[in-house]
Amino acid sequence: MNSWANIRTIMKRELAGYFTSPIAYVFLVIFLLLTGFFTFTIGNFFERGEASLVSFFTWHPWLYLFLVPAAGMRLWSEERRLGTMELLLTMPVTNWQAIVGKFLASWLFLALALALTFPVAITVNYFGDPDNGVIFAGYVGSLMLAGSYLAVSCMTSAMTRNQVISFILSVMICLFLILAGYTPVTDLLSRFASPVVVDIVAAFSVMTHFEGFQRGVLDTRDVAFFASVIGFMLFVTGVIIRNQRAG
Amino acid sequence: MINVEHLVKAFGPKLAVNDVSFSVERGEVLGFLGPNGAGKSTTMRMITGYYPPTSGRITVGGHDMVENPIAAKRLIGYLPENAPGYADMTVHGFLNFCAELRGLQGDARKRAVHRAVELCFLENVLYQSIDTLSKGYKHRTCLAQSLIHDPDVLILDEPTDGLDPNQKHEVRGLIKRLGESKVVIFSTHILEEVEAACSRVIIIDRGRIVASGTPAELKARSPEGKLDEVFRAITLPDTVKHDVHHEVHA
Structure with missing residues (x-):
């Protein structure tokens, strides 16, 4: 219970940190504006004449590509810049409690942003008769996707005290996670690589695993994929934080 | 020891x-x-x-x-070099956060924060955010953090x-007393x-x-x-x- 109390304390502080600065409000407004724009204008929500949120969820991997690293880039780099990392890690807390606490705070914040998109779900229910199970699965998938990107940002922010570098590295890694399974890229790859290789590369992509959720399928393999990306990235974060001090 | x-x-x-x-x-x-x-x-x-x-x-x-x-x-209570603190937190919020990480809850935490605030003369800036503090106050806030659990x-x-x-004179006196x-x-x-x-x-x-x-x-x-x-x-x-x-x- 003691470790959970530490995680909760760190999480509370981190989450409050978003709201005491303008970051939270800027982020939420931009996130909601962009999801609206992509869903209704570019995604042709109304013209499709479908009672589904496909035009909403399709854009999430691309939207998150920039927004999630923006929310996560400060996690550790800010701590290093201010020198508070020294304070935090000389408290009676373990590295992983600090890492998990910070990660959960940001994830909760992203979950809040995602929850605030509820008007689209209401809209689609008002105009038609959608399968709400599929919508729910879509939301779960979107949250897992955000968590994976966030874990990547968490790792890159542990590498540097410079938030800009942290942001760019994180976008690059997330872009790789998208492109590995993006149809134009897999088509290109299949021209000179065997189907097995293409499948292996595509298996690393968030796209392959995100599609299942959009169809309303909660496949344990997809959930396991996202969970293991998160787990692995946070583990690497821990290694980086430990090694920095080892000299 | x-x-x-x-x-x-x-x-x-x-x-x-x-x-x-x-x-x-x-x-x-x-x-x-x-x-x-x-x-x-x-x-x-x-x-x-x-x-x-x-x-x-x-x-x-x-x-x-x-x-x-x-x-x-x-x-251990530790005051790192340059007295770091979370810029966006108030002195009160920061000390409460540190007290919580030290395992202090409820009344014990309130008393601990109160005692540290008194020891380091922070009453005047209690609800000010750390990045607006003068160097002396910032230093004392971090010092208060190191004393919070009476280590x-x-x-x-x-x-x-x-x-x-x-302030130097006061801190030296404090060190000697502690x-x-x-x-x-x-x-x-x-x-x-x-x-x-x-x-x-x-x-x-x-x-x-x-x-x-x-x-x-x-x-x-x-x-x-x-x-x-x-x-x-x-x-x-x-x-x-x-x-x-x-x-x-x-």
Whole structure:
């Protein structure tokens, strides 16, 4: 219970940190504006004449590509810049409690942003008769996707005290996670690589695993994929934080 | 209470701390003296568990810092160099956060925060955010954080740095008072401070202990009985070229 109390304390502080600065409000407004724009204008929500949120969820991997690293880039780099990392890690807390606490705070914040998109779900229910199970699965998938990107940002922010570098590295890694399974890229790859290789590369992509959720399928393999990306990235974060001090 | 044996810290080929051993008991105020880049901060960062030592052993209250860090860290209150704090938090929020991480809950936490605020004279800025504080207040906020759980061991890295003469005087008085019942280790490069507050002094230069004793013993080494002459005689100015030792910032 003691470790959970530490995680909760760190999480509370981190989450409050978003709201005491303008970051939270800027982020939420931009996130909601962009999801609206992509869903209704570019995604042709109304013209499709479908009672589904496909035009909403399709854009999430691309939207998150920039927004999630923006929310996560400060996690550790800010701590290093201010020198508070020294304070935090000389408290009676373990590295992983600090890492998990910070990660959960940001994830909760992203979950809040995602929850605030509820008007689209209401809209689609008002105009038609959608399968709400599929919508729910879509939301779960979107949250897992955000968590994976966030874990990547968490790792890159542990590498540097410079938030800009942290942001760019994180976008690059997330872009790789998208492109590995993006149809134009897999088509290109299949021209000179065997189907097995293409499948292996595509298996690393968030796209392959995100599609299942959009169809309303909660496949344990997809959930396991996202969970293991998160787990692995946070583990690497821990290694980086430990090694920095080892000299 | 604190036992340090053959402590070594290497950053790549550079030895920031080279075979440092000492022990401190309750009721002692140990002053770490040395030129900039001598290894004072690095030593303190190892004692507080921030840097793992390259080799050597540290025990705090019988707990090994490497094998049982949580138990050892519980006993320590630490003021890092430059007194860091979360810029966007208020003093009150920050102290509550630190108290919570120290395992203080409910009334005990309120009392602890109140006591630390009184000890460090922070009443006037309690609800101000840390990035708006003057250097002196910022320093005292971080000092309050180190005292919040009434620790047995206090490790203060340049506790009077950036304070005005009145504040310096107050902090020295505080260190002396706390040192009666606790172990205090503090670093400084101000020589009067050592005479004013320490019961024992260790002079570190280029990662090694070059002298140790009571302030009076050290003064006796110089014909005129002045500490700064002793200091200059046994440490090298950092303008002198030496091959391996530089200030190491990680």
